[in-house]
Amino acid sequence: MTRGLTIALDGMGGDHGPATVIGGADIASVRHPDVRFLIFGDEAQMRPLLNEHPRVAAVSEIVHTEVSIAMDDKPSQALRRGRKTSSMWLAIDAVKTGRAQAAVSAGNTGALMAMAKVILKTMPNVERPALAAMWPTARGESIVLDLGATIGPDALQLVQFAVMGEAYARVIFGLEHPTVGLLNIGEEEVKGTEQVKDAAQMLRDAKLPMRFHGFVEGDDISKGTVDVVVTDGYTGNIALKTAEGTVRLIVEFLRAAMASSILSRIGYLFAQGAFRALSKKLDPRASNGALFLGLNGLVVKSHGGTDGLGYAAAIDVAIDVASADLLKKIVTDLDALKNIELAGGGRKNSISEESEAAIS
Amino acid sequence: MTRGLTIALDGMGGDHGPATVIGGADIASVRHPDVRFLIFGDEAQMRPLLNEHPRVAAVSEIVHTEVSIAMDDKPSQALRRGRKTSSMWLAIDAVKTGRAQAAVSAGNTGALMAMAKVILKTMPNVERPALAAMWPTARGESIVLDLGATIGPDALQLVQFAVMGEAYARVIFGLEHPTVGLLNIGEEEVKGTEQVKDAAQMLRDAKLPMRFHGFVEGDDISKGTVDVVVTDGYTGNIALKTAEGTVRLIVEFLRAAMASSILSRIGYLFAQGAFRALSKKLDPRASNGALFLGLNGLVVKSHGGTDGLGYAAAIDVAIDVASADLLKKIVTDLDALKNIELAGGGRKNSISEESEAAIS
Secondary structure (H helix, E strand, O other): OOOOOEEEEEOOOOOOOHHHHHHHHHHHHHHOOOOEEEEEEOHHHHHHHHHHOHHHHHHEEEEEOOEOOOOOOOHHHHHHHHOOOEHHHHHHHHHHOOOOOEEEEOOOHHHHHHHHHHHHOEOOOOOOOEEEEEEEEOOEEEEEEOOOOOOOOOHHHHHHHHHHHHHHHHHHHOOOOOEEEEEOOOOOOOOOOHHHHHHHHHHHHOOOOOEEEEEEOHHHHHHOOOOEEEOOHHHHHHHHHHHHHHHHHHHHHHHHHHOOOHHHHHHHHHOHHHHHHHHHHOOHHHHOOEEEEOEOOOEEEOOOOOOHHHHHHHHHHHHHHHHOOHHHHHHHHHHOOOOHHHHOOOOOOOOHHHHHHHHO | OOOOOEEEEEOOOOOOOHHHHHHHHHHHHHHOOOOEEEEEEOHHHHHHHHHHOHHHHHHEEEEEOOEOOOOOOOHHHHHHHHOOOEHHHHHHHHHHOOOOOEEEEOOOHHHHHHHHHHHHOEOOOOOOOEEEEEEEEOOEEEEEEOOOOOOOOOHHHHHHHHHHHHHHHHHHHOOOOOEEEEEOOOOOOOOOOHHHHHHHHHHHHOOOOOEEEEEEOHHHHHHOOOOEEEOOHHHHHHHHHHHHHHHHHHHHHHHHHHOOOHHHHHHHHHOHHHHHHHHHHOOHHHHOOEEEEOEOOOEEEOOOOOOHHHHHHHHHHHHHHHHOOHHHHHHHHHHOOOOHHHHOOOOOOOOHHHHHHHHO
């Protein structure tokens, strides 16, 4: 159901600005000709690009903005400077006012998170948002969350991430009962931080309609052991960047190996098709687009350095979650959590300040 | 200075038991003919292996033990069952009594950590031990610690890890001034948990003779941005296993790509030498051997599933640190920390129980 759907785009976000945004919208338009775009940004920069991409021009409304958030603006700076005037703010605001069903930005993550929280506010029964992304695995893809929105969540907040991630997996993978695991340093119940141990206990006790697998370890992520991997924003962010760094290192090793002798160069020529297929499999653009969960509106973060192809993947995520009405599903699912708040014992809210600090 | 050095080996540890241990000692003996071994284990199993490896037999003393720790024994079980009788206990005890200068075990990590703590005790000025391992990078290798010995260390404990890791890097890399970074989710000072922010502040203020780089992110590990990456055991363990899983996934993708067509198979044949070199670069056996730091004695943990070649690498680590007198260097360096305890403000020791639980 993409008919009547409008996606708001922050035209100025990302390392390459409007060119990537309009180029990405063009690719997405081919796949979803019914979807309309509401693009916020500097009209003088965007108009020539729209002339080059008439398909985008035909389905887009442009809203001129003077202010754009820099990639290195601190969230507090961005909020001060960009409030009600920046392309980023206005794209999110369009979701709040209902002019768009989801927003996409390739802008600075901290600023986007801060603005989205201020404009959209957290959902009922959610205290902290989470950033959820796709992770390529041996079985296809899994969702991993949180990747950096919340530092130091307590057990109940981890349980909320699990519920939101599960709903997201149902929508994006089309699974009726996705499996959910909690990231830990071992599968035994006695291992790990108090938060993950308590969260596991809650998920076991809560009798939610969820296939909770228990703990998973770091190497289970790429094995695809579960469809949804739940962790805190600190660990999730470090795990994601560690994996990205590992991929880059191996690709570098592989390149050096293939260039190391005449024989290997000849081998490379023969196997070129296979290397192209491999490089497509490892292409981070295919899984671009991380979704903020737990807010009263859908906001997708595109990688800042991506190109049109990657940006189109982020738009696809926005379209998929908006057309499946993910927010309503999450609100319903979270409602079942009301009763487990007590089961979890004392809340540990001492980390709230810390979480705030992470985005300031 | 390997002359007169004796390394204690837990002959029964690991998935493949004595065969790997004796095989590994054989390989290590070629590289270090001066080093002697004190091997604890079931004599009936070890004697035929020693007959096959006369080079090891010539430099080894065998101590017969009846009890061996199983790979799935819980640390508490291992301590009960294996106290003063098991090959693992006795190997560590040989370090305490001075019969050996370091111990190596491929046995169960939790049990080894628990026994090493009970037998050797933590050093003065150290509250929690750390497990430090080599991580292959674009620039060679870096040390990453802690990989799972301490869950939820406070800021001062992270600082202690930094000091111990730096001393280890001087010894094992032969660097005069290795660089040290704290693993975090961004390079800005405002990001991350309270513990890493406080630890960074302490390291900046302490005026230690250390090249403290500041924060590093997950992808900096494999870039080799710093020689020593400091983190807590929960995050470090997850980062390590995530990277290992990523390597396995890409190797699987690569294999499938090379087998995907006749052309790619031909290409593979031409480039076989290059693939062999690559697979050597990615071979986890080369960087096998994680060192427990912060105890009054040297204990090296070998991967449980490794073979003789990997086990020999773990023995090499033990020989390198024992011959360089790493422990004395660490004691001296930690002494400089006495004054920063106050600078760090209030201690956060509420996580102590959690840390204990991690190994029980």
